[in-house]
Amino acid sequence: LKPSMALSDLVRDIKNNSSKFINEQGWVKGKFSWQEGYGAFSYAHSQIEQVYQYILNQEQHHSKRSFKEEYLDFLAKFEIDHKTEYLFDWVE
Known part of the structure; x- marks a missing residue:
């Protein structure tokens, strides 16, 4: 992501x-749409391989943990102060 581009636009x-x-x-019945909101976490260029491996193994670790658990872990890992009531509605 270039500094001149706003993350929200991307x-x-x-x-x-x-x-x-x-x-x-036609991959889903009815109309598909994303929920409101998003989370974005930045990594250093030197961590590209770790990010790649994380994405590659996403299906495997999602079988062990819910998206909610994973997202809350990211907030903690990156020390992001947040209010639970402002997080998205969780789809389980």
């Missing part, structure tokens, strides 16, 4: 384009 574009693609492919 997320908006990803959500718009992926929703359109998923709906055009």
Whole structure:
């Protein structure tokens, strides 16, 4: 992500384009849409391999932990002060 691009614009574009693609492919019954909000965490360039491995093994670790557990762990790991009532509605 270049410093000149706002993260919120990137997320908006990803959500718009992926929703359109998923709906055009008919991968879900009814209309697919993303929930409101997003979380973003930054890593150093030297950690690219760790991030790659994390993404590669996402299905495996999601079988052991819920998205909610994982997201709350990220907030703690990155020491992000937050109020639970402002987090998204959890889909279990």
